Amino acid sequence: MHRVLSKADIAGVQQYLMADEAGNAFMIGNLLSAGIVNHRRFLRGGEYYGFWAADGTLGGALALYNNSQCMVCCTDGRVSGEMADFLYRNPSATTIGPAEDMARLLSARPDLKQQMNVALQHFMQLDMANLPDIEPQLTLADVRRRHRDAATVYFIACCLDEGFGYRTRDSIVRRVLKERKADEPYFVAYRQGVPVAQAHIQAWTPHYGQIGGVTTLNRYRRQGVARDMVCQVARYILKKDRIPCLLVDDDNAHARALYESLGFVPRRDMMVWQQRRNL
DSSP: OEEEOOGGGHHHHHHHHGGGTTTTHHHHHHHHHHOSOOOTTOTTOEEEEEEEOTTSOEEEEEEEETTSEEEEEEOOHHHHHHHHHHHHHSOOSEEEEEHHHHHHHHHHOGGGGGGEEEEEEEEEEEOGGGOOOOOOOSEEEEOTTOTTOHHHHHHHHHHHHHHHOOOOOHHHHHHHHHTOOTTOOEEEEEETTEEEEEEEEEEEOSSEEEEEEEEEOGGGTTSSHHHHHHHHHHHHHHHTTOEEEEEEETTOHHHHHHHHHTTEEEEEEEEEEEEOTTO
């Protein structure tokens, strides 16, 4: 049995997700920050669903966000078939969850693979004892309140294009900045007054601070920019008494080597489904 979750379900669902805080960090962080909201113009909003076994045990949860992303947690094989059918009928542009949870869904409905390209990401967390003492060469600024500044919006759009292949309208970038909470900075890194890179706090959980959106513009790469910026953001998270963490694509060997050089170690494998464009 499954149904749309309401505010009354938040505490129980968070407790369920906390059994795998690393694998479910994004969904936990979004629930803690934004709650269960489904205003269509709110990119971080969406519909949350819970899946229960016949004995009333919560065995799965997922969030369909308004930005066409889906986060999944499925720990009980008794609900995997129902969840897999739901995802087949409601495909998202990107679906992500702990690798074994996603594999459980694929086993329940193998034809899901016909809808998607499957990739692997690694959840990495900082081994705090190994964070190097780097003298900052960049200045980081929180630009959340610069959503009306055309130059800042244009820079972020360029980062999203060059770093992730997202052609993002200025109006969407402005909404991304405006939706962020007071403790969710969106950093732009400047070198001698010139913007060169970006990163942001993607989620706060009880124990983690997840770094997202790490991008250096192409012409400034291989110059130590990302290393400096990520180190500074990691120290910001440490001051909040959280463990810095991030996700990196399995096939991005350069980024993974960079994070490992800063003391990040793999903690969890995540599976990513990308909707095939020809469907």
